[in-house]
Amino acid sequence: QVQVFGLYSGEEFHDTFDCPIKIVAVHPQFVRSHFKQFVTGGKKLLLYERGWMNRWKPSVLHEGEGNIRNVKWRGHLIAWANNMGVKILDMISKQRITNVPRDDISLRPDMYPCSLCWKDNLTLIIGWGNSVKICSVKERHASEMRDLPNRYVEIVFQFDTEFYISGLAPICDQLVILSYVKEISDKTEVECCARPRLDIVQPLPESCEEISSDALTVRGFQENECRDYHLEYAEGESLFYIISPRDVVVAKERDQDDHIDWLLEKKKYEEALMAAEISQKTIKKHKILDIGLAYVNHLVERGEYDLAARKCQKILGKNTELWEFEVYKFKEIGQLKAISRYLPRRDPVLKPLIYEMVLHEFLEGDYEGFATLIKEWPGDLYNNTIIVQAVVDHLKKDPQNRTLLRTLAELYTYDQRYGRALEIYLTLRHKDVFQLIHKHNLFSSIRDKIVLLMEFDSEKAVDMLLDNEDKISIDRVVEELENRPELQHVYLHKLFKRDHHKGQRYHEKQISLYAEYDRPNLLPFLRDSTHCPLEKALEICQQRNFVGETVYLLSK
Structure with a gap:
């Protein structure tokens, strides 16, 4: 028996058949008065049309190939499947335009029925057994028609x-x-x-x-x-x-939220984070921050501490509370060093305690790493006094540690305790000592450290002293070098080369210095100096048996 009811109208059709009906399909636009049609499938494919006096008139569209178990109606095309294969009927021309035979005839059609669906008005998809065919209905060219239907079917995709x-x-x-x-x-x-x-x-x-x-x-x-x-x-x-x-x-x-759920279930956190960022305007269930935090936790659980710390930069952004929370988590697992490289240094800035905690961690077992952080981090991130005291305490155990001394000098410099920094740099003979003096105008602090500077780099020291005579006088320098005549000579020689007259009061002293430390330049000095006492010079040269210099002096 077949019954057709109108859900929103009083229309009704019912009829009893003498054989089982396997399938019913109504016209896609059945609600419209001109399209009151439906088909039934059993031993025959019957079309029912409402005609004169609202009576339903049946007509046979197909029979003789076994039971019809599936019918799909789309537009003006009806597709059905029987024991032999799939047919398509064009309702406009009332012509059958194709026959697609079933592939595996060993499968019983009642146990493994054919599946049909229309993708659009001209594309039919057939699934039977384990075979799929995608068929396209096309118009036949007028020159090819003859007695053929004006449409034909082409299988465009086929796979098992x-x-x-x-x-x-x-x-x-x-x-x-x-x-x-x-x-x-x-x-x-x-x-x-x-x-x-x-x-x-x-x-x-x-x-x-x-x-x-x-x-x-x-x-x-x-x-x-x-x-x-x-x-x-x-x-x-x-x-x-x-x-x-x-x-x-x-x-x-599935929407993006479902996709992200699946990615998280598979522990594909990076892909989930990327998907959330791309679809952040449309996702409703997930938050980028929550996914990011789950990703960081996942990396930590896997022991990928450096990658986890690096991801914090992007995931935590400017959220200082979350940053501080994550730092304490890294501390609990003994991985403060891993996150130290990625801590924010500007916008945002964390509490000083956070940076001090990291510095103390390095100070306990990695002096080089500690020194690197002090060099890279702005000094206002932490309490400088606390860190200075910590370094001083460690130097009590290892007073000659050059890394700690150098770092302490940098801390003193930031704290504007330049004198102490200078002492350390001079002790270490650090290359930055001259830059420090120039940058912070520390000439008053080096008056009693001239020997140390000369011992470290006599050439740079002399150039600096001569360039800043107004800050440290020639007399003060000569006095400081009195017990180091070899250094005194270097200074006075450079002074004489710059200006023959500035150090004239020391020319007599220089005769002995040249004779002792630099004889090749003695004769040029005697020739160029107009303030050199000849008698003293002759006496020294004769005592040392300097023939050339003695001949020159006697000739004058």
Whole structure:
């Protein structure tokens, strides 16, 4: 028996047949008065049309090829499947335009029925057994028609699936396939029914690419057959209905939130974070920050501490509370060093205690790392006095440690205690000592340290002293070098080269210095100096048996 009811009208049709009816399909625009048509499938494909006096008139569209178990009507095209294959009828011309035979004739059509769905008005998708065909209805060129239908069908995609097909549905350019699955039991080694699968695939010319796959848990799946499952969908809605003898499962197209859920379940945190960032305006369930924090925790659990710390820069951004919370977490697992390189130094700035805690961690076992942080971090991030005292305490245990001394000098410099910094630099003979003096005008602090400067780098020291005579006089320098005549000579020699007259009061002293430390330059000095006492010079040269210099002096 077939009955057709109007949900929002009083229309009704019912009739009794002398054979079982397997399928019914109404015209896609049945609600309109000009399209009151439907077809039934059993031994025959019957078309019912409402005619004169609102009576329904049946006509046979097809018969003689076994039971018709599936019919799909789209636009002016009706597709149906019987025991032999799939046919398409053009309702305008009332002509059958194709016959697509079934591939595997060994499968019983009642146990493994054909699945049909229209993707659009001209594209039919056929699934039968484990074969999928995508057929395109095309217009025949006028010159080719003769006695042929004005339309024909071309199979544009064809591929096989791993399992038997129970249902098909289009989703954009992809395909939803409901599959009946059999597998070998591990215990009995006998083939048994498994949970049905819902796959999304991307059709390719001769194969397909799996986009996603889900096994569905329905009641009684162990006893179900391929024919017991059906897949239905409503056009315009992203809802799919999986029908089994005991359950109806509703599946919906995944949105970005669902995709992120799946990525998080698979522990693909970086991909989940990227997906959330791309879709941050549309996601409703997830927050970028929560995903990021979960990613950091995941990396920490895996022992990837450096990567976890590096990701904090992007994930935590300017949130100081979260930064401080993460730093304490890294401290608990003994990985403060890992996060030290990535701590914010400007906008935002964390509490001084955070930076001091990290510095103390390095100071306990990594002097070089400590020195690097002091050099890289702005001095206003932490309490300089506290860190200076900590370094001083460590120097009591290791007073000659050059790394700690150098770092202490840098801390003193930031604290504007330049005198103390200078003492350390001079002790270490550090190359930055001259830069420090110039930059901070420390000439008053080096009056009693001239010997140390000269011992470190006599050339730079002399140039600096001569360039700043107004700050440290020539007399003061000569006095400081009195007990180091070799250094005194270097200074006075450079002074004489610059100006023959500035150090004239020391020319007599220089005769002895040249004679002792620099004889090659003695004769040029005697020639160029106008303030040199000749008698003293002659006496020294004769005592030392300097023939050339003595001859020159006697000739004058």
